[in-house]
Amino acid sequence: MSHHHHFYINGQWIPPSEQRLIKVINPAMEEAVATIAAGGPADVDQAVAAARQAFSTYSQASREDRLDLLTRIITIYRRRSDELAEAISAEMGAPLAFARERHVPAGLGHLQRAVEILKTYQFDEMINATMITREPIGVCGLITPWNWPLNQIACKVGPALAAGCTMVLKPSEVAPLSALIFAEILHEADVPAGVFNVINGDGPHVGQALAGHPDVDMISFTGSTRAGTLVAKAAADTVKRVHQELGGKSPNILLEDADVEVAVTHGVRACFANSGQSCNAPTRLLVPFDRQDEVAAIAKRIAEETIVGDPRSPSTTIGPVVSQIQFTRIQNLIKAGIEEGATLVAGGPGRPTGLDRGYYVQPTVFANVRNDMSIAQEEIFGPVLSILPYRDEEDAIRIANDTVYGLSSYVTSGDLERARRVARRIRAGMVHLNGSRGDTAAAFGGYKRSGNGREWGRFGFEEFLETKSMFGYLAQPS
Template sequence: MYNYIQHYINGQWVDSTGNETIDVINPATEEKIGEISSGTKEDLDKAVQAARDAFPAFSQTTKEERADLLDRIADEYEKRKDQFIEVIMAELGSPVTFTTNVQYQMGLNHFRTAAKLVRDFDFTENRENSFIQKDAIGVAGLITPWNFPTNQASTKLASAFAAGSTVVLKPSTETPFAAVLLKEVFEAAGVPKGVFNLVNGTGSTIGNGISSHPDIDFVSFTGSGGVGTKIMENAAQDIKKVSLELGGKSPIVVLDDADVDYAAKTAISHIAGNTGQVCTAGTRALVPESMHDDFIQAIKNHISEYPVGDPKDESTFTGPQVSEDQWKTVQDYIQKGIDSNATLVTGGTGKPEGLETGYYSKLTVFTNVKPEDTIAQEEIFGPVLSVITYNDLDEAIEIANGTIYGLAGYVVGNDPEALTKTAKSLRSGRIVVNNEQADFTAPFGGFDQSGIGREWGDYGIEEFLEPKTIVGLP
């Protein structure tokens, strides 16, 4: 059992001023694995004050000192690899192979990348008769989701530390224990007291409290569009800067010269990986009308290569949804797809055979989906793929850009001219061609209702800085 009914404030665990706790459930077994404190406004105030008190000294450290700190953090993170894997499997239900290769590794990559980049980062600039200085923004409130417990927290924390900002972190109540492990990493690495503070609790109390707190200078949030809107409303009361990484309904544009098997497996991997609980998942496969039948047959041929099952089994590709509520949401969307008269290729409602315990969904693929259908427009956050046909590339690009989102896009094919045209025409913050590996130095974020601001690399560091122009220095 993981029990953390305190908060980490100013370098130590402190009792909550409230008595309520929140149960944490293993989604693969439906069993309680621990509990956390449901924090109060008073708890948050203490954490913010600790961060405020620590800010003057930390913000004046040199970039070399902060780079060394980030390297020590990465070293300590690596020492706890097995612990991170165990915790993420338990609280998220993420399969062991995916947890090892993606969940754990992405968190480490952000600290390593920030350490490297900050050493060469220009915090000052001379321009004609102006001297520009980039100052740490102040106290940052970080609100992170459950689907990537180390990645989403680490990218924000690494950028904040690189910039010289102090932080208050509120992790998701579904997956809070990875953040506790991060606390142990920071403590061992020598993060000064008050620079990192951890307050658990509900979004209504701690999340709203962070976004409306007068002594928090910047809010970095990853999560749903509805919550992002509320954060902007709260932050507007004192003109607080916000960065929002929200939802997505990303297209996979399959060109007419693509290898059909490769394209089909690419599409399946997007809904099967992390159980489709990925904001950048390609959940709309846009396929040439002439390729449709072969593509659907390839989906049927390869779907069994992505088994749903026990996260502890190394052969498992897809685990459970994170919670019963999320499972019900996914089931509702699958039913909406059926009700819209889309053709069910595989999957459907209910749990996979033999997986009655746990919040497991079937890998589900619909075809004959219209671009305006609910399942093609709204983020499902589950293992559901919509296959949509097109007649020419211009139509494909129009369909791809035809949602309120713009977080990611994918292109599969061979012709350089068509690949280039498509990639440059998609209105999304990140476009991946033929499954190229992620660049952790490049910016991550979205267009339209997928958010504002950027994370990762030097763009992520910039979010935690305020440029100051000084004119007329002698």
């Protein structure tokens, strides 16, 4: 049975308070593949009340009970992985193979990490005669984006369940279908009524009501910096904890002793992956002045080898971007790059040849980019790479840090110690050294306007905990 026109509240699928529908558009076809119910403040009130009531019991659930629940969720998630991949491909355009190999496993990995952490986490700690205990923060509002839907849902829901919190999830209305399957998975896993609730809808009607709700203790938001600012303002009046994972404009520094062929190939492919729709994508490629032509030639070749097309085709490298709004924004920024004087190396405005329908963007490479250009400062969120030349190491570090963002960064050098030294000077929450991959046991999050707080691993788990000091827990000698 389809639950597209229902919300999951207090352990049941129920109709919305008002009959409003939102179309879910398949970006490869520019056609609706589903409609979903659109919620409002009354639905938020109902879901928050269910979560508040459930918190009194679930917060006291034993470690073993929480582990059993997460283990059941993982088992059912695995069984429904093909459905999840199909939903992601249809709702946000990821190639089906990429959805199966990257999107679905990313969500699974966070659930597994939550289990691993919960097994051994020490909630109590004695300091002198004081007991320091860590308790679940309460009712959590979770607002997630469309670009990595399952990854962002699971990296919030997994640790929240492990910590003993209850929650209301508002997935992106652009890509909500995988979230509904996720809710079905939790229902089948016998999540206690009210612990996990889902309301679909847009930011003004649901997101703002959730962020400002007096009975919500924490908001965990992933999305644009603009939307994150609105969430923080809505949350301010009730002084709730606000956790934000926002935008990025990540520098990728190639030092002169790097293996240029390997590093550029890796960096360009990482920039284009997921159609460039990743907040931590290495979109600013910083290279020595005298190597720029060599780098541009490699980047051009990789761009031209990238196959843009039908997400269901096995040969497709990247699919469309998610929506007409995103497509138009990306096209405007590509045009701005040309108008502001950057050298167009590959791609450019318009759809790739032979693709007349769908929000497809040509893999685009610019060289001779200055860091004050729009394409170097704005988060494009499409398959667009900017190559910025630098004079020396100090100049590279200056350019890397000359941004309002500070999410991720990348440094490649033939000397690992040198790469480490440069990494310590970059104002970002993450640095990938010599092409290294991320680690879900580590901390994910940024500096500056890339947000606050951390996700992944123990660091993300602790965001859902409050710290209490019980003085005199041990009897003092008289």
